[in-house]
Amino acid sequence: MTKLRLGPIEDDKPVKVTIEMPAHVLRDLAEYARLHAEENNQVEAMPAERLIAPMLERFMGTDRGFARKRRSRGN
Template identity: 65%
Template structure:
């Protein structure tokens, strides 16, 4: 199993998201969802976006520092 930054995706109520993604990014998200599923049902790209953004924000040191300096 590849060491991925995301852990299991919570089975939450679906939320409709409308955005355009470059085709290459969509392919990468599709592959990431397949790898994250560990042989189970692949996780659709739309379900990966929020956890990835949350992970990105929570690990961005520059953002955390700027946030602390404002508050």
């Protein structure tokens, strides 16, 4: 079985933001939440919006171009 890229999600103090996304992306996100819960032996899926921040964090953490530019700017 293929593992999802997103591992367990830490419970952190959230900051509210408002975003717009296409409906098909939200449907896929909800499906991802369901599969994530199943893979992590959770009884029910967390709200799909809780996945957005960890997904963005993982994306930015694995973006080599972002890391390179960030290092070159001294951040």
